[in-house]
Amino acid sequence: MNRPAFGVFYGVGVGPGDPELITRKAERILNEVDWIFLPAGGNNGSFVRRIVEPLGLPTAKFRPVSLCMSRDRSEDTNAYRLAANEIAKELHQGKSVAWLTEGDPLFYSTFLNLYDEIGRDPRIHMEIVPGVTSASAAAARAGVTVARLHERVAVVPAVYGIERLPAYLEEFTTVFLLKVNSVFDQLLAIIPALGPRVRAIYVEQVGTTSERVVTDLQSLRGQKLPYFSLVILRREEHQP
């Protein structure tokens, strides 16, 4: 009789793209919940839906929600509020709901907006199922060490942090630059100034059939790069 009157709300991370990088927990929760909400279309929606395709979940369980994902935060906030209302309605009726997100739910994810909205009702129990991040997956595909022992790591959305790159690489051995597509030419201009000890590797759409790992970043000049792209910068130390 421990069953709460309200359904549980799950933030489920399904990893960066490869369906095999879904955890056993995410798989179980997605099978158990009554509803699976997710963004409809756009960069995130169709992508995350494709990740869970091989799990063979019943189509009727999916509840795509229209989000515009624009830079204009106010429109997004509105869309998330509507989604949160729809989800809350189900939770109030004792239904369990998962919000499906690529990567990890707390790491640059669509889930965070719902987390805030739904978290306002203290009666609702929320559980987060962590996932493999695109950063981890990109490093794995590129074969780049992220951190050993004493090393520090920074994760920086390129749009807001690219000018600080040289300073960051003084303090941090590895820097992940996320969403590099819109500032890539600026990045190309900065890289030579980082010196020969800094390696740069570009990874796009990691874990999908369109995956690409490029070590000669200059060769990408002028190309239109996708939204799911990142650059790993690593300062190589002398080996013992």
Next chain:
Amino acid sequence: MNRPAFGVFYGVGVGPGDPELITRKAERILNEVDWIFLPAGGNNGSFVRRIVEPLGLPTAKFRPVSLCMSRDRSEDTNAYRLAANEIAKELHQGKSVAWLTEGDPLFYSTFLNLYDEIGRDPRIHMEIVPGVTSASAAAARAGVTVARLHERVAVVPAVYGIERLPAYLEEFTTVFLLKVNSVFDQLLAIIPALGPRVRAIYVEQVGTTSERVVTDLQSLRGQKLPYFSLVILRREEHQP
């Protein structure tokens, strides 16, 4: 007839502790490989072995390797070299080998030492299976947002970075302080100086039955803390 003459060497991350956070890929690879090497005993060995217990892998497949995990790097380097030789011997005979590691293989893991050693032989193909990090899992259990949109994240081993904490929290919204056990009193002394907008949450042994999440860090003063412990520091912004 595409089978390579040499076996493949896999770095397999099995996540932070909860066996359900193992990915489907890690599970498949561990079932497929001929040998599963892992550290014997110590902080890491018995821990990582326990994570994969529920997979029911045959005991005869496991090859525990003695590593001292001391601060004296030279002893460790020697132990890893011996382990690498043993692994290479199997790979040369066409056997596939996995190195088992908690969390993610490229993120502060025992795998990195073998990666360097075995990577010296260019004939050997290596593949890395990324895993959920203890950082992601700790944030999930603590319910702390790691990063949204424009926010930056830093990961810092406490032993080497604690004095830079106030500066880091100016630039980074979230800072993960790893391995806080040995410098915890020092950390307690710094926290008040970070101001009221910085939340600090202590998480130990995430995903295990001994897991503990503590928000009042001062209450931990004088306690002996375990090796697998971290603190999440987050600078709260004003909500829109």
